[in-house]
Structure formats: structure tokens, C-alpha cells
Amino acid sequence: MSAFDPFEDFxxxxxxxxxxxxADAAVRRLAVIDLAETASPDVLSHLLAAVADGDASVRLQVAIVLADFDxxxxxxxxxxxxxxxxxxxAQAAADSLAELKDAAAADAILPLVAHDSAFVRAAGFRGLRALRAPAALGAALAAMRDESAEVRAEALGVVAYLKLEETLPSLIAATRDAEAVVRAVAVNALSFTSQLAAASAVVAALQxxxxQVRAAAAESLGRIGHVSAIDGLVAGLSDDFWQVRQKCxxxxxxxxxQPAARQIAALLASDMxxxxxxxxAALGEIADPATRDALMGHISDADPDVRKTVRWALTRLG
Structure with a gap:
């Protein structure tokens, strides 16, 4: 029996x-799939030629498989x-762009952020985000004034990934953007720093x-780790949305x-x-002996995950 050849079927x-x-678009589309499945870099030139195919189904397949060639x-x-x-x-191509990790791709993507189409500009910034290309910073900061909220949000993602203290004023300003999607990205972006100005802006976002912005703010404050956030987070335990209460x-x-232990313990009586x-879990992290009785009251909770977490929290109390 001969050895298995992964390219034998193709x-x-x-x-x-x-x-x-x-002449048949279906044949051409299958050819794109077969070329990609060889996993050979030699087929890239053929796939790039198919970018100009006259049939949308073929171009769609090319947009999908090019994500595998980083x-x-x-x-x-x-x-x-x-x-x-x-x-x-276009959407498939935008999704594939966002999967690329080779920093050398930034030079090809950067011109997109000046395109007439807001969709293309947003896709460009989305593709640049994980590449952490310093050359994209200026365009990203300028795009925070873009007329499109989607573009502003994606540009913020680029700024956030670079994690530069010099961008804090712009990130803080974005927490007051007119669109919630942008504000949510901004409060998440500020989680890389523990500076008081950033913490204060995120605490304000709890209101x-x-x-969605309030939930993002609570999550970000957990990462920032600034004690100035405690009062705002305690207030968030009474939020109308359970997602916000959970993040708080x-x-x-x-x-x-520890000053919030009593308010946290009160949520052991939640219906959820x-x-x-x-x-x-929060009480376990705080490990305040004064919460032992509250935890003991739920050691036989109806939910198995709650019982398990209560037992863990009690071990933290000693």
C-alpha cells in the first residue's frame, strides 16, 4: 500500500x-475550493487572478479562502x-481581512481607510486592528470624527490595540460619542490603563x-482595577438590566x-x-468572614453551579 498523499484527490x-x-461558474467555484484545499502557497497567484471573475459566487469563494493565506x-x-x-x-472579504495576522498586510490595507464607502473604511480599520500597525494610528485618530459610527468604532479598535498612553484624551472623548456602539468600544479601550482620568471616564459610563455601554463599563472597570470605581459599581448592582448587575x-x-460585601451578598437572593x-464568586474573592452566614444560606442552593461556587467561596473564608 502506498503512503497517503494529501494532494492525491486534487x-x-x-x-x-x-x-x-x-465557461461554467460552478466549475470555476469548485476549482477555487480545490486550489485552496491543496494548502500550497503556489496556488495563491491563481486565486488572486480569480478575484476578477465575472461571477459573484466565484468571487465569494475567493474571498472566503484567501483568509487561509496570511x-x-x-x-x-x-x-x-x-x-x-x-x-x-464584500462582507466575506471584510471578514477574511480581519483574520489576517501578518503585519506586512498593513501596507495593503491602509489605503482602504480613505475610501469613499463607509463600509470599506470600516473594513479597513477592522483589518488593521490586530496588526497593531503604528502607521495606522494617525488615520485611526482622524477617523474618530468620521460621519459613520461604524467607522468611528472600528477606528477606535485600532487605537485600543496599540495601547498608547498618548491616545487617552481621544479615547476619553469617545466615551461621550453620540452613538452607543462607539461609546462601548471606547470604555473597553480604556481598560489598558489605570490612570485616574481613564477610570473616572469609565465610571461615568456606568450612568x-x-x-450595553453600562455593561461594557463595568467589565472594563474590573480590568482597570481602580478603587475609585467601587461606589459606581455598587450602584450598578441595582441596574434594571441583569447583564449590568452581573458585570458589576x-x-x-x-x-x-470589601466595603461592598453586604450589597453583593444581597444578590445571593436573586431569582437568577x-x-x-x-x-x-465575588464574595469568595473578597473573602470577608462577615459574609459566611449569607453564603451558608445557599450551600444547598437549587442550582448546582451556585452550590459549587458557594462551597468554593466558603473555602476562601477559611
Whole structure:
């Protein structure tokens, strides 16, 4: 028996590539799939040629498979497709751009952020985010005044990934953006620093009109770890949305906020098992002996995850 050849089912690369010239779009689309499945870098030139295929289904397949070729050349092909007239193709290309990790791809992506289309500009910033390209900082800061909230949010993502103290004024200003999606990104972005000005801006976001922003603020405060956040987080335990209360509980636990132990313990009586579990976890982190009785009252809780967390919290009390 011969050894298994992973390329045996696909045939010669050039033979597969020849099918890209077939009159039938379905044949061409399958050729794109077969070329990608060879996992050979030699097929990239053929895939890039298919970027200009006249059929949207073929271009869609190219947009999908180019994510597997993490190179500047693949990024260039995706940059063409992200401006495709077919919205499905453009979205797939935008998603694939965001998966690239090769820093060399930044040069190909950067021109997108000046495109006439807000969708393309947003896709460009989204693709640049994980690349942490210093050259993108200026464009990202300028885009925080873009007319499109989606572009502003994606540009903020680029700034956030760079984690530069010099960008704090811009990030703080973005917590007051007119759109909730931008404010949520901004409060998350500020979690890289423990500076009081950043903590104060995120604490203020606990009063935001959008519950998603309030939840993001609570989560960010848990990472910032500044004690000035405790009072705001305690107030958040009475929020109308359970998602916010849960994030506040988690943050207070991370802060080991002993002054909040009584208010946290009160949420052990919540109707929601997830909140009871989070309250028990926070009390375990705080490890205040005064909460022992409150925890003991739930050692036989109806929910198994709550019981397990209560037992863990009690071991933390000694």
C-alpha cells in the first residue's frame, strides 16, 4: 500500500487552475475550493487572478479562502474584493481581512481607510486592528470624527490595540460619542490603563443611557482595577438590566471590594442562578468572614453551579 498523499484527490495544481477558465461558474467555484484545499502557497497567484471573475459566487469563494493565506499578497486581493459591487462578496472579504495576522498586510490595507464607502473604511480599520500597525494610528485618530459610527468604532479598535498612553484624551472623548456602539468600544479601550482620568471616564459610563455601554463599563472597570470605581459599581448592582448587575458583581470581586460585601451578598437572593453564582464568586474573592452566614444560606442552593461556587467561596473564608 502506498503512503497517503494529501494532494492525491486534487490532481495537478495547474490542471485545477485551468478549470478557472471554464465557461461554467460552478466549475470555476469548485476549482477555487480545490486550489485552496491543496494548502500550497503556489496556488495563491491563481486565486488572486480569480478575484476578477465575472461571477459573484466565484468571487465569494475567493474571498472566503484567501483568509487561509496570511500574506500581504492575499491582503491585496481581499482589499479589491471588499469594495465588490456584490454585498455578500464584500462582507466575506471584510471578514477574511480581519483574520489576517501578518503585519506586512498593513501596507495593503491602509489605503482602504480613505475610501469613499463607509463600509470599506470600516473594513479597513477592522483589518488593521490586530496588526497593531503604528502607521495606522494617525488615520485611526482622524477617523474618530468620521460621519459613520461604524467607522468611528472600528477606528477606535485600532487605537485600543496599540495601547498608547498618548491616545487617552481621544479615547476619553469617545466615551461621550453620540452613538452607543462607539461609546462601548471606547470604555473597553480604556481598560489598558489605570490612570485616574481613564477610570473616572469609565465610571461615568456606568450612568450611560445604553445598558450595553453600562455593561461594557463595568467589565472594563474590573480590568482597570481602580478603587475609585467601587461606589459606581455598587450602584450598578441595582441596574434594571441583569447583564449590568452581573458585570458589576464580577468587577467588584476582581477589586476585592470589601466595603461592598453586604450589597453583593444581597444578590445571593436573586431569582437568577447566574447572578447568585456571580455574587458567590465575588464574595469568595473578597473573602470577608462577615459574609459566611449569607453564603451558608445557599450551600444547598437549587442550582448546582451556585452550590459549587458557594462551597468554593466558603473555602476562601477559611
Amino acid at each position: 490532481g495537478d495544481t495547474e490542471e485545477i487552475a485551468a478549470r478557472l477558465g471554464d 500574506t500581504a499578497e492575499a491582503a491585496a486581493g481581499l482589499c479589491t474584493l471588499v469594495a465588490d459591487a456584490d454585498a455578500t462578496v 450611560d443611557a445604553s445598558w 458583581l464580577n468587577a467588584l470581586g476582581k477589586l476585592k471590594a 442562578p447566574s447572578l447568585r453564582k456571580e455574587a458567590a
